[in-house]
Each structure stands twice: as C-alpha cells, then as structure tokens.
Amino acid sequence: MRIHGQQPPADAEAARRLELARTSADRPAGTAQAAKTASGDRVEVSTDAQLVSAAIQAAQDAPAIRPEAVERGRRALESGSLGADADRLAQRIVDTLLGE
Numbered sequence: 001m002r003i004h005g006q007q008p009p010a011d012a013e014a015a016r017r018l019e020l021a022r023t024s025a026d027r028p029a030g031t032a033q034a035a036k037t038a039s040g041d042r043v044e045v046s047t048d049a050q051l052v053s054a055a056i057q058a059a060q061d062a063p064a065i066r067p068e069a070v071e072r073g074r075r076a077l078e079s080g081s082l083g084a085d086a087d088r089l090a091q092r093i094v095d096t097l098l099g100e
Contacts, residue, residue, distance in 0.1 A: 076082035
C-alpha cells in the first residue's frame with residue numbers, strides 16, 4: 001500500500017487539532033503540555049481501574065515467601081496435623097481449585 005501525500009481534515013475542528021499536534025511537536029516540553037491542556041483533553045481513571053492498580057501494587061510489594069506461613073506449616077507438619085486426613089486434604093484441594 002502506498003500513500004501519496006496527506007488529505008486535509010474534513011472539518012475545521014479536525015484541522016485545528018492537526019495543526020496543534022504539528023506545532024506542539026516543535027515546542028519545548030512545557031509549552032506542548034500547556035497546549036494539550038488548553039485543548040481540553042483529559043484522562044479519567046475509573047474506580048475499578050484504581051482498585052486493580054492498587055491490588056497489583058500490593059501484590060508486587062508483598063514478599064515472595066511469607067516466613068510466618070512457612071513456620072505455621074512446619075509446625076503443623078511436625079505435630080502431625082497436616083496431612084493426617086488425606087481425604088479431607090484432597091477434598092479441600094479440589095474445592096480450592098473449583099473456587100468453592
């Protein structure tokens with residue numbers, strides 16, 4: 001596919017935005033930012049997106065190994081309470097995998 005030249009925008013508003021984009025590329029960063037703000041462009045992040053972002057950040061900040069959980073498991077294994085009832089353990093694993 002080959003494109004020969006550019007077609008002008010269909011309306012005056014589109015032409016203004018195109019010219020603003022072309023001229024803002026030649027301006028210093030502060031001036032270009034002011035031009036973007038003046039055009040009325042803005043971004044709004046939904047509450048759900050903010051919650052997802054916070055959850056991702058919390059997961060990234062959490063340690064990969066939780067020493068207290070490892071110690072709790074070690075004590076349960078040593079006391080014999082971990083794995084004592086294989087059927088119950090298997091059922092809980094299946095329930096967890098099925099989301100129940």
